[in-house]
Amino acid sequence: MATDFVLWQAIADPFASRFDDHEGNIAFTIREADRSSNVVLRISREQAWAEGHQNIMGPSNAFLYFGPNNSMGHIVYGSGPVNHMATALRQHREGSTSRYFTAQNAKHYKWRYSPTRMECMDGRAPVAVWEINPDPNVHYYASLTVKPWAIAIITEIVTSLTLNRMAASLRWDY
Template sequence: MSLSWCPSRASLVVQVDENPNLIMKIARETPWASQHSDIMGPPNSYFYFGPNRTPGHLIYGNSTYQTMAQARHRKKESSTSRYFWAQNIREYKWRVISPQRLECVDPKGNLIALWETSQLADPFAAKLTIKHAALPIITEIVTTLILNRIAQVSNWQ
């Protein structure tokens, strides 16, 4: 079973503050989340950017912070894949297939989420398809996806 995720129905991304640096909040929409009893973990996360929107740190709910670099580290210098640790103490990987397609895999290499830009006829700009098994870490998946997309468009290393 897979779920297609549409940002306008499932998640809300808002700017919390920009003085002195940008703070963004990513929150699950209650109507969407209430339809999925397997969702676990915090209902939101926060990005705290550095000066001039450089990488800073992020926080899931009320947990301790981690740097944005830790939330998207790579194991080989030449690799485009980015790894993150979920709160279930497992490491997951976002594979960059192309600028228009990212795949998230679990520690065993199973595809658990797929982000891709839409076709011209679609009523949305991009979609995220999530396997049912990924619902317990949905906050981490969406947070790291958004972080990786920000890094792509901002040309972070």
């Protein structure tokens, strides 16, 4: 039986962070790629880490192009089509804290949000869980636990998680 993948988020800032695996390998980095007029963030799946996981599919990068004053802009996975950020933050019912996104495999996923924990769901099946570490003496800010079968869409999971956290931080009305 395959075990869950756990990535450790180094710092709280959703705009500049990284995720490491249990061996200390950097799995993802989140950093500013450009600021010529508006902010562009790049979420990079690190090649050295990805080579150890044959089931990973899809692009190794996602770019988040923000609008003026860090307003909602667009997402581009690799060299794929441009999608508006709102499509990755869909709300099905007014007042709900759940946000929906469609992965490149055309499947629909839902993030259930609370201030210290987010759960990514495929219907009723858990895909990933992100949790803030309650112990300030531990070396990481949060953990992201991903089901083995979901490693194929890990870039989209990290990107949608990051975008949800950014939207909350920026207090977007979406």
